Amino acid sequence: MILEHxxxxxxxxxxxxxxxxxxxxRPVVANQxxxxxxxxSRSIESPRGASRSLVSIPAGFSSSLT
Structure with a gap:
């Protein structure tokens, strides 16, 4: 799995x-x-910061590791 933050x-x-x-x-990103x-989510360290997380598993990625 790949996690982008x-x-x-x-x-x-x-x-x-x-x-x-x-x-x-959000819908544009989610439909990728x-x-x-x-x-x-808001950052605890900096209330004005926003934290964006995307979890993605590209097609064929895991098979390319073997």
């Missing part, structure tokens, strides 16, 4: 706009081949 800094005062834009983009889940 990204820290996305968000400017103060734009958190709601960012969350709305992510909600709009092999994508199993998409999540967005």
């Amino acid at each position: 990204a820290i996305l800094p968000v400017r103060a005062g734009t958190e709601a706009d960012f969350e709305a834009a992510f909600a709009e983009a 081949p092999g994508c199993r889940s998409v999540s967005l």
Whole structure:
């Protein structure tokens, strides 16, 4: 399994706009081949940061390891 994790800094005062834009983009990301889940959560260390995680298993990836 491949896990992709990204820290996305968000400017103060734009958190709601960012969350709305992510909600709009979420279906596009989730419909990519092999994508199993998409999540967005606030960072504990930096409340304005957003953490995005994508779990994906590309087709044929595991068979290419042998």
